[in-house]
Each structure stands twice: as structure tokens, then as C-alpha cells.
Amino acid sequence: MAAAAAAAAGPVLWRRLLGLLPGRPGLAALLGRLSDRLGRNRDRRRRRSPWLLLAPLLSPTVPQVTSPPCCLCPEGVHRFQWIRNLVPEFGVCSSHVRVLSSPAEFFELMKGQIKVAKRRVVMASLYLGTGPLEQELVDCLESTLEKSLQAKFPSDLKVSILLDFTRGSRGRKNSRTMLLPLLQRFPEQVRVSLFHTPNLRGLLRLLIPERFNETIGLQHIKVYLFDNSVILSGANLSDSYFTNRQDRYVFLQDCPEIADFFTELVDAVGDVSLQLQGDDTVQVVEGMVHPYKGDRAAYCRAANKRVMDVINSAKARQQVLHAQTFHGDSLLTQEDAAAAGDRRPAPDTWIYPLIQMKPFEIQIDEIVTETLLTEAERGAKVYLTTGYFNLTQAYMDLVLGTRAEYQILLASPEVNGFFGAKGVAGAIPAAYVHIERQFYGEVCSLGQQERVRLQEYWRRGWTFHAKGQFTGTWRPRSP
Numbered sequence: 001m002a003a004a005a006a007a008a009a010g011p012v013l014w015r016r017l018l019g020l021l022p023g024r025p026g027l028a029a030l031l032g033r034l035s036d037r038l039g040r041n042r043d044r045r046r047r048r049s050p051w052l053l054l055a056p057l058l059s060p061t062v063p064q065v066t067s068p069p070c071c072l073c074p075e076g077v078h079r080f081q082w083i084r085n086l087v088p089e090f091g092v093c094s095s096h097v098r099v100l101s102s103p104a105e106f107f108e109l110m111k112g113q114i115k116v117a118k119r120r121v122v123m124a125s126l127y128l129g130t131g132p133l134e135q136e137l138v139d140c141l142e143s144t145l146e147k148s149l150q151a152k153f154p155s156d157l158k159v160s161i162l163l164d165f166t167r168g169s170r171g172r173k174n175s176r177t178m179l180l181p182l183l184q185r186f187p188e189q190v191r192v193s194l195f196h197t198p199n200l201r202g203l204l205r206l207l208i209p210e211r212f213n214e215t216i217g218l219q220h221i222k223v224y225l226f227d228n229s230v231i232l233s234g235a236n237l238s239d240s241y242f243t244n245r246q247d248r249y250v251f252l253q254d255c256p257e258i259a260d261f262f263t264e265l266v267d268a269v270g271d272v273s274l275q276l277q278g279d280d281t282v283q284v285v286e287g288m289v290h291p292y293k294g295d296r297a298a299y300c301r302a303a304n305k306r307v308m309d310v311i312n313s314a315k316a317r318q319q320v321l322h323a324q325t326f327h328g329d330s331l332l333t334q335e336d337a338a339a340a341g342d343r344r345p346a347p348d349t350w351i352y353p354l355i356q357m358k359p360f361e362i363q364i365d366e367i368v369t370e371t372l373l374t375e376a377e378r379g380a381k382v383y384l385t386t387g388y389f390n391l392t393q394a395y396m397d398l399v400l401g402t403r404a405e406y407q408i409l410l411a412s413p414e415v416n417g418f419f420g421a422k423g424v425a426g427a428i429p430a431a432y433v434h435i436e437r438q439f440y441g442e443v444c445s446l447g448q449q450e451r452v453r454l455q456e457y458w459r460r461g462w463t464f465h466a467k468g469q470f471t472g473t474w475r476p477r478s479p
Helices: 002-019 025-058 081-085 103-116 132-150 175-185 202-207 239-243 256-271 296-326 334-339 364-375 393-401 423-445
Strands: 090-092 097-099 120-124 158-164 190-195 223-226 229-233 249-252 274-276 282-284 349-351 381-386 405-411 452-457 468-473
Touching: 081 296, 090 256, 090 296, 103 132, 103 223, 103 229, 103 239, 103 249, 120 256, 132 175, 132 239, 158 175, 158 256, 175 190, 175 274, 190 256, 223 256, 229 256, 256 296, 364 393, 393 423, 405 423, 423 452
Parallel strands: 120 158, 158 190, 381 405, 405 452
Antiparallel strands: 090 349, 097 249, 120 223, 190 274, 223 229, 229 249, 274 282, 381 468
16 A cells, blocks of 8 residues: 555656756756656556566577687586677686775775876776865875876876766866866876766757756766776765765776776777866867767767777787687696796686767667576576666566566665755655655565565665676576
8 A cells, every 4th residue: 555655646746846847957857757757667567567577588688609618617607708799808816806895995995006006097987076085085196196207217107087077067166176286287197088978969058057967968987097906886086985975896906907998998988078178178189079069970979989999909809818818729727827927816707897888879788787687597696786776677677577586785765865955856865765666566566575675775874875787696507
């Protein structure tokens, strides 16, 4: 009864919210899309249930593995080899992988890595905040750059920062103003790129106000790279992400191939972005189509080519390395490799960087995620986590239509980043709760509450932002 009452109240809540937004088309459009989705979910609930068991059959098939099977990765032990047909596959030793547990650990590690960087610092984020902790990070960069010039043998240290244009330009004091001193003092060593979505252009760009224009599209890569070490995260460069906003952080230490790949990827996205100048203006890279003044189709084609060239080049390099390492005529033992000067231990962990840039028709993350969910069989356990529960219809159908066990970790309303916000934004946590209740209502109506479990993260004084890409464990198939 409670779920039904919530469903009935949903449209009334949305109509009231939309009525408050005559001059805010960006947020109105966002809420409108959520409203339409809630309505469609409610209307479909009864009539779609019989088809759920067909969901895996109607989803994309697993891409065929064209490379030779790896003798170290037999079927049932490493069944993700097919992903290397889409993105580069990186083999590392698990001793080089460290999962961080707290925002403070993330912040301190970044500062420490910046201070010892000699060759490159690459940072991609949605935005850089404007508080004292963010200034401390900028000061670390400045100090390291200064030391690189004063050293007895000056290094060629380069700093590349990629942020989103709209989020990074919000307010008088913003990400751009925080970074201008670095650009002005070290113009030959520092690059700041601001990605501008091609979907925000023309009259739409003029009419949608600041903050609400961010609903149209964003740069959302979060990678922090120091020489040959990389932090993969979902955290932005802002004070709450350094103190009391829980996220995920994986530190890959001394992994040069992975560091090279992400450097090239950020460079590629940077090349199709606007370049911040020392006078706070922006310019397009010479020869590149302007993201919102130029032809949209031409820009997206150029951006697709630039990014896919990086992915395909890295994929080819890693396939050659894989063949040389595991399929050569004379494989070296670990002792022989050490004697020959290669002291890196044999890989036992495989990393696949998944890329999603839908305006450029790059949907690798979507393909892989749907395939993994489709392939999840009885006995498999799948773990999903998100700070904002708003699964696409395709993902919902797959979760409900497959036989794997699901553990889904969500943010409770109190730890949602919008909880307690002023105005309409304060209603966003309630909207996510409504979507969650609708989904769980379908789970219960199908009698699947033992198979699909939802849990909420709560911690006093904290918020939750761990939007985990797919994480899962599979049991080996029976022979």
C-alpha cells in the first residue's frame, strides 16, 4: 500500500515542482524527463513482467574473442578476455594495486604524489573547488613546478588539467580563477583544458542560466596521474571529497602502460576542449572545430576520431605485448626475466578502462555493462553501487530478468548530496527515493526480494558518492 501511495503521489509532486520553474528550463527539462520516466515505469509494470525472462536474449551478445586464448587465463578463471576487443587490456601485479578507504587518505596521497612528481601530473575532474583545501592542492602544484625549474638539472615536468567548462566557470570565484596563477607563472608547463559539451549551443546556451546548464552535458572523467602512478576515482577536486564525502579510489602504483594510456586519453579530450589562457579567455586548439560555435556533426566526428585513435593505438600496443609475453615461441620464466633486467612480477590482475562519450558515439562502457549483466547466470553475485539510483530501463530489465544475485548499495536520502538544499534541488533526494520504491515494488511483485537486495548507506555528517562502475564476481562454469 505504501508503494502504491507513493506512486500515486509522484505525478502530483512533479507537477508542483515543474510549476515552480518557469524561468529555469534546464532543471525543468531534467525533472520533466524524470517525471516521464516515472510515469512510464508505472504504466509498464504490469504489462512488461512476462517478458522479463527474455531480457538476456534481447540484449547485445558478447563480442567474439578474436585473439588467441591465453594459456594463463582458461575459461572459467578469466572470462573477461573478450573486453580486450573493445579497449586495451592491462595486466598488472596485484601488489601494485591499493584500494583507498577514506577521503582524507585520497587527499594526502594526491599531495604526496604531486610533491615527488618529476615528469608529469595529469588531473581530470568535473571541477576544482575554491576552498582552502583546494588551494592547498594548487599550492602543491606550484611548489613542485617551482622546484622543477630551480633544480640543478631542470626537469621537463608538465601539468595537464582537464575540467568541465560549465561547472568550472560557475560563479565569480571558480575553477578557472583558482588555476590562473599557475597558467600565468608557468605558461610553458601548465595546460588547462575546459570541455564544453556540443549539445549546449545557440539559443539554448543563451537562455539556460548558470548551474542549470550543467544538466545538458558534462566532462566526468576522474583520473589523477603522477609520473607512472594513477588514482582512478569518482571523486572531484573539492573539499567535501577530501573530508566527508565517501567515494571509491584505486591507486595503481608504478604502472607505466596505464599511465601512458590515461595521459593520451586526457590529452585527446583536452585537444577537443577549450584552452584556458592566462587572461581568463579560452581558445580552440588550432585546426579543431569549435564545440558550440562550429558545426556539431563535424565536431563530434573529429572528437570521435581523436579519442578512438588513442583507444585503438593502446589496444594494438597491449595486444602485441600480450602476445610477446604469453604466446611467444620461448617464454621466459620469472627468474629468467629478472636476470634479463625485467624485475616486474608476472601479472595476476587485469584492468580494462571503459570509455563512455555518447555525444561522440563512443558507448563502450554501456556495451560492456549490458553484456556483463546479460551474462550473469544463476549462482553469480553482482554488486552495484550508486549515489543516485536512476538505472536505465535496459539495466532495470536485465536486473529483473536475469538469475544472478544482486546486492545494490544506494545513498540514503540523508547522505544524498542534495539533501537539505534550498529550493527545488532539495526535493531531489525524495525523487530518488520514489524511483527506488518503484523499482523495489517490481522486485517484490515478481517475488525476487531474496535475489535482489537493496541497502542504503548512512553515516552521520557524511555524504555518499560511490557510483561504482560494474563490480562483480562469477563462479566458474561447470565443465
